[in-house]
Amino acid sequence: MSDLIPRRADAGEFSRLGASTESARKMTSGASLEIIRTEEQFDDLQRPWESLVSRMRTSTPFARYDWCRSWWRHFGRGKRLAIGVLRDRNEEVVAIAPCVITSGGGGTRRMMKHLTWIGGMGDVQVERMDFLVTTGREAEFIPLLLRILDRLQGEWDAVWLPAIPADSPNLPFLQEASSRVGVSAGSAGTHPCRFTPIPADWNAYEGARSSRWRRNLRNRWGSFTSEHQGRRCVSGVDLPHDEALDHLARLHHLQWPGNTSDFLRPAAWAFYRANALRWLEGGCALLTCLMAGDRVVAAALGFIQRNDFSLFQQGWDPEFKTLSIGNLAVHWSLETAARHGLQTYDMLSGDCRYKAEWCPELRHTLDVESYNPESLRAQVFLVLRRLHRVITKIKGDDEARG
Numbered sequence: 001m002s003d004l005i006p007r008r009a010d011a012g013e014f015s016r017l018g019a020s021t022e023s024a025r026k027m028t029s030g031a032s033l034e035i036i037r038t039e040e041q042f043d044d045l046q047r048p049w050e051s052l053v054s055r056m057r058t059s060t061p062f063a064r065y066d067w068c069r070s071w072w073r074h075f076g077r078g079k080r081l082a083i084g085v086l087r088d089r090n091e092e093v094v095a096i097a098p099c100v101i102t103s104g105g106g107g108t109r110r111m112m113k114h115l116t117w118i119g120g121m122g123d124v125q126v127e128r129m130d131f132l133v134t135t136g137r138e139a140e141f142i143p144l145l146l147r148i149l150d151r152l153q154g155e156w157d158a159v160w161l162p163a164i165p166a167d168s169p170n171l172p173f174l175q176e177a178s179s180r181v182g183v184s185a186g187s188a189g190t191h192p193c194r195f196t197p198i199p200a201d202w203n204a205y206e207g208a209r210s211s212r213w214r215r216n217l218r219n220r221w222g223s224f225t226s227e228h229q230g231r232r233c234v235s236g237v238d239l240p241h242d243e244a245l246d247h248l249a250r251l252h253h254l255q256w257p258g259n260t261s262d263f264l265r266p267a268a269w270a271f272y273r274a275n276a277l278r279w280l281e282g283g284c285a286l287l288t289c290l291m292a293g294d295r296v297v298a299a300a301l302g303f304i305q306r307n308d309f310s311l312f313q314q315g316w317d318p319e320f321k322t323l324s325i326g327n328l329a330v331h332w333s334l335e336t337a338a339r340h341g342l343q344t345y346d347m348l349s350g351d352c353r354y355k356a357e358w359c360p361e362l363r364h365t366l367d368v369e370s371y372n373p374e375s376l377r378a379q380v381f382l383v384l385r386r387l388h389r390v391i392t393k394i395k396g397d398d399e400a401r402g
Helices: 011-027 039-044 046-055 065-075 107-111 138-145 171-181 202-207 211-228 241-255 266-281 318-323 325-339 353-358 376-401
Strands: 032-036 083-087 093-097 099-103 113-117 158-165 183-197 230-234 285-292 295-305 308-316 344-349 361-371
Touching: 039 065, 046 065, 046 093, 065 266, 083 099, 083 138, 093 138, 107 376, 138 171, 158 171, 158 183, 171 183, 171 361, 183 353, 202 211, 202 325, 211 230, 211 285, 211 318, 211 325, 241 266, 241 285, 241 295, 241 308, 266 285, 266 295, 285 325, 295 318, 295 325, 308 325, 318 325, 325 353, 344 353, 361 376
Parallel strands: 113 158, 308 344
Antiparallel strands: 032 083, 083 093, 099 113, 158 361, 183 344, 183 361, 230 285, 285 295, 295 308
């Protein structure tokens, strides 16, 4: 997937992209680009922001206005808003770049200022993000929106835009813009994301699996219900949302003890809990639970955007590991999403055996980077990174030779 954004586009590709960009400028004469800097201006964007998210091709819950606005309230200290807003000649908002300027997260990145997504760095990071624009209007508006990179070039050492869907129609225009204003522009990494279409016929979904898979699932459910008085629950129906969220946190901690999970760090959990509670109450999330007697022993939280369900976080009691309680929790979560008429079940970033078992289809997200050629900090970072990679390769070669 790394060839989706080459390190440098060839001359022919730049010519084609330049032609499309020039065409876009002609189509949108009179358009204006504004950089949003204040919270008051951010507040005024709610209606057009939500409208664009509902109409963008790569819509995701992490691009929603309330997620981004809440992130800024929780984590905006020490950062600067840098939201690009493109308006047409009628002053209608037609595209948004949901960005901030912030210092890097760790290591030598800490010395640089980054132009990144709202949620692109920090204690809570987006699982998926893109520029906001109506489907089919990308070629018309995104090249103009990306002039934000030029307008803000004196404020950033690096552009870091992670978790962009690999099928985003905005990527070619981002490549052109980031290569124009920066160096070492390209894909910094790819991330697999498992998903599956949700079947209208649940029997057909199970029937597509092996007889062994169906038998194991049936036996585990049988043992859970008969030996542990197991039952299935849905937050907001069988127990209050806030209580179910606290159970999710407790079970996630059992699964990831200590500080091994960013999900439960105090600042992150305060953010997640507040947003999940609001979305559960508004019908934009589902939290399913499994109970053994009067104990909640597994929970799965996911977000709803349009007709898609994104499994966001889980937790389960290791005491029930022999029953593959995590798989039972996914099964119940997927079945509940099907009952709500949703069309896609997405497990977000990361790949492992249990994800492939439930979601056989695969897509990717990309991290896109570019570095300011006029920034000394950026040049030092690139030199140190190259040096680190050379040393790592030498050590690897030495170990391979034994």
